[in-house]
Amino acid sequence: MPIEARQGGVEGFRVQPEELLGAASAARGLAAQILAELQSLSSPAELAATALRACRSGEAVGSCIQAWQSLLTGLAGELDRGGRNLAQTAAVYRAGDSQAAARFAAVGGP
Template identity: 35%
Template structure:
């Protein structure tokens, strides 16, 4: 994914590639599908023989087939442009990543460094206080060792 932080602009190269391939597929199918317009129009022209509308129908059919063929070419070209754009984003991301210096020690460049702890323990462990001294009960009666 390519983005420009703060701009709200994000590019998903896989989505661009998919959209481009879909456009190319549809563009590739149009010429074959457009061939079905001719026979239907020819039947209409034959049924209108002798009328001025027969000529108009022929001209309309030819124009429509021209538009469909142009659309097929446009979809194919724009689809290729989307695929190429996705490849360009991937290449730019790879080039930018390759230009970054390698992390020291070859580790994960996004790892959070952990400080070394004295004595080799966990530096983030919560220290436990030492055991408190025993509390003397002020009301305790002294025993024979007390000397009374």
């Protein structure tokens, strides 16, 4: 998305919907990977917390596990929302391009 700054304003601003869709796919894929990894780590982490319950560190391990799960779940949610928003933005740009092309064609433009 190159932007050229010129005196009196900005020229040359372009958006490539395909790039937005690529970023959307990457963000949503990363969100899914985070959630999958989080699930695979849950059982071993819970076993460790249970095994250490009688120790002073058991409560700390349990709290740490809950904090990480909460943070990673939140991160995955933000990545997924961001990905959906990027895909929606790409669709809006594509629709605008199609409408502009149709209007040019209607008046005999290129």
